[in-house]
Amino acid sequence: MINHIIKTITALTFLMLPAFVAGQEVAEEKTAWNYTPIFEEKLCPFEATPEQLSQIRCSWLTVPENRDKPDGRTLKLAVAVVSSLSENPEPDPLVYIPGGPGTAGFHLADGFLSSEFRNERELIFFDPRGVGLSDPKACTDLTRNWWNASYFSGSEPDELRQEKLILVNRCKKEIEEKNIDLSQFNTAANVHDLEYLRKALGYEQWNLWGRSYGSRVALEAMRIFPDPIRSVVLDGPSPPNVTKWTPDAGNFLDILNHRLADCKSDPQCNAVLPNLRVKFWSTFHSLKEDPWIIETGDREILPQLIVLSEASFAFAIYSALNRIQTSAMVPLMIDRFTERDESFIINLLPRLDRSSERRSWWVHLSVNCFEKLAITEGETSGGSGSEIELLEEVGFGRDDRICDTLHPYRIDPVHLEPVVSDIPVLILAGEYDPATHRSYGWITHETLSRSQLAEIPGAGHDSAALFPCTLNFFKRFLDDPDAELDMTCLETMPRTVFVTDPAVVFGSRN
Numbered sequence: 001m002i003n004h005i006i007k008t009i010t011a012l013t014f015l016m017l018p019a020f021v022a023g024q025e026v027a028e029e030k031t032a033w034n035y036t037p038i039f040e041e042k043l044c045p046f047e048a049t050p051e052q053l054s055q056i057r058c059s060w061l062t063v064p065e066n067r068d069k070p071d072g073r074t075l076k077l078a079v080a081v082v083s084s085l086s087e088n089p090e091p092d093p094l095v096y097i098p099g100g101p102g103t104a105g106f107h108l109a110d111g112f113l114s115s116e117f118r119n120e121r122e123l124i125f126f127d128p129r130g131v132g133l134s135d136p137k138a139c140t141d142l143t144r145n146w147w148n149a150s151y152f153s154g155s156e157p158d159e160l161r162q163e164k165l166i167l168v169n170r171c172k173k174e175i176e177e178k179n180i181d182l183s184q185f186n187t188a189a190n191v192h193d194l195e196y197l198r199k200a201l202g203y204e205q206w207n208l209w210g211r212s213y214g215s216r217v218a219l220e221a222m223r224i225f226p227d228p229i230r231s232v233v234l235d236g237p238s239p240p241n242v243t244k245w246t247p248d249a250g251n252f253l254d255i256l257n258h259r260l261a262d263c264k265s266d267p268q269c270n271a272v273l274p275n276l277r278v279k280f281w282s283t284f285h286s287l288k289e290d291p292w293i294i295e296t297g298d299r300e301i302l303p304q305l306i307v308l309s310e311a312s313f314a315f316a317i318y319s320a321l322n323r324i325q326t327s328a329m330v331p332l333m334i335d336r337f338t339e340r341d342e343s344f345i346i347n348l349l350p351r352l353d354r355s356s357e358r359r360s361w362w363v364h365l366s367v368n369c370f371e372k373l374a375i376t377e378g379e380t381s382g383g384s385g386s387e388i389e390l391l392e393e394v395g396f397g398r399d400d401r402i403c404d405t406l407h408p409y410r411i412d413p414v415h416l417e418p419v420v421s422d423i424p425v426l427i428l429a430g431e432y433d434p435a436t437h438r439s440y441g442w443i444t445h446e447t448l449s450r451s452q453l454a455e456i457p458g459a460g461h462d463s464a465a466l467f468p469c470t471l472n473f474f475k476r477f478l479d480d481p482d483a484e485l486d487m488t489c490l491e492t493m494p495r496t497v498f499v500t501d502p503a504v505v506f507g508s509r510n
Contacts, residue, residue, distance in 0.1 A: 035070035037196040038062035046110040078133035080109035082123040093122035099212025102364035104132030130363040139171035139362040152306040182407040185366040212236040231481035236436040237444040245398040249391035255434040263331045269498040273331040311394035319352040322461040369403035418447040424481030425451040430459035
C-alpha cells in the first residue's frame with residue numbers, strides 16, 4: 001500500500017535552503033511595466049451552439065516579444081475566458097497553464113463548459129507564445145515530422161539523430177528568416193506573459209493550475225510575481241531544480257519495472273503474460289537487429305508504411321505508461337510486440353498518447369535547451385551497455401547537438417534553484433508517471449511551507465481532473481487553500497485491472 005502523506009515542512013527546513021525565496025528573484029527578472037498589454041476580442045473558433053459560445057469570451061492578448069524592448073516586435077496570444085455559472089463569482093479565477101513545453105491550452109475551453117470548476121469562478125485558457133493559435137508561427141514541418149521520425153522511421157540511433165538534426169537545421173533557417181528571437185522563448189517569458197494577461201483582465205488575484213511543464217511556469221510565477229497568486233495546483237510537478245531531460249531513461253525504466261512487477265504479483269496477469277521483463281529486452285534487441293515493416297493500408301492517422309525499431313517499441317511503451325487507460329495494457333503490448341501481432345499494433349498505435357504529435361516542437365526544444373542543458377551538461381548514463389544507456393541511445397535523453405544547432409542561449413543556473421514560498425499549494429503526482437516522476441512531488445514539496453502532496457494510485461501522467469477523488473479535494477482546495485485536505489479517498493481508489501486479452505481492447509468487449 002502506498003503511503004499517501006500530507007506533510008508540513010517546519011521552519012527549520014528553510015535554514016538549510018538558498019536565500020532565493022518568492023519575491024526575491026534576481027534583479028534583471030523584474031519587468032519595468034513601461035508596456036501596456038493590448039486586449040482585443042475575437043471570434044471563438046469552437047464548434048459549439050450559440051448558447052455555449054455566449055459563455056466563452058475569446059480574445060487576443062498582445063505582448064512584447066522581448067519585454068526589455070517594449071517598442072519592438074509584438075506577439076498575439078490566444079486567450080479564452082469561460083464565464084462562471086455563479087451570479088456572484090469569486091473575484092479570483094482559475095487559470096490553466098498548459099504543459100509541454102509547446103502544448104496548447106486555448107482549445108480546451110469549450111470542454112470545460114460543464115466543469116464544476118465554473119460553479120464559483122471564471123476559468124482562463126490560453127496558448128503560450130509560439131504555440132497553437134498564438135504568435136509566432138513557425139516550423140510546422142518539424143512538428144509534423146518529429147513524431148513520425150521517433151516512431152516509424154526504423155532508423156538506427158545515429159541515423160535517427162541525424163534525421164532530427166536535419167529537421168532542426170531546417171527549422172532554424174525558417175526562424176532566422178522570420179527574425180524570431182529564440183532568447184525570448186523560455187519559462188521566464190511565459191511567466192511575464194501571464195502577468196501581462198492578469199493585468200489586462202484586471203484581476204487582483206488568481207489561482208494557477210499548472211499541468212506538467214505548466215507547473216514549472218506556475219512555480220516561476222510564485223518566485224517572480226507572488227503577490228497576485230492566491231493558490232497553486234501543481235498537476236504533475238516539474239520543479240526547476242530537477243536535472244532530468246524528458247523523456248528520461250532512468251524515470252522510464254523505473255516506472256516500467258514498477259508496472260511489470262505489479263503484473264508479476266497479479267495471479268491473472270502473471271499466468272497469461274509471464275516473464276515480461278525478459279520479453280521487453282529480448283524484443284528491444286530483436287527489433288534493433290530486424291526492424292518490423294508493416295503496411296498499414298490507406299489510413300489517415302498512420303503512414304501507409306511504418307518501420308518499427310527498438311526506438312518505436314520503447315516510445316510506444318512510454319506513451320502507454322503516460323495514461324491510466326493504456327498503462328493497464330502495457331504487459332499485453334510487450335507480448336504482442338514480441339509476437340509481432342500486426343493487427344494488434346495497427347489498431348493500438350492510434351490509441352496511444354499522441355500529444356507530442358500536436359506539440360510545437362520548436363518551442364519545446366527552445367525552452368528545454370535554454371533551461372535544462374545548463375544543469376545536465378556532464379551527466380553520464382549508467383555505464384556502457386547498461387539498460388539506461390540503451391534507452392538513451394534511442395532518444396531517452398537530451399542531444400547536445402540539437403540544442404547547439406537551435407540556439408546558444410543558456411539560463412543562469414541561479415534561476416534553477418528550488419522555489420521557496422509560503423503560498424498555498426496542492427501537489428498531485430501520479431504513481432506511474434514516467435514524464436514527471438512521482439519523486440518530483442517530494443522534491444517540489446520540500447521547499448513549499450504550505451504545500452500538501454498527494455500521490456495518485458495507478459495514475460500515469462494523467463490530469464488530476466480525471467479522477468473523482470482528486471477532483472473533489474482539488475475543488476475543496478480552491479474553496480479554502482489553507483484547510484488541511486482529507487485525502488483518505490486515495491486509499492480506496494481502484495487498483496489496476498490489467499488487460500490481458502486483445503479482444504477487450506479492440507473487440508466486442510471494448
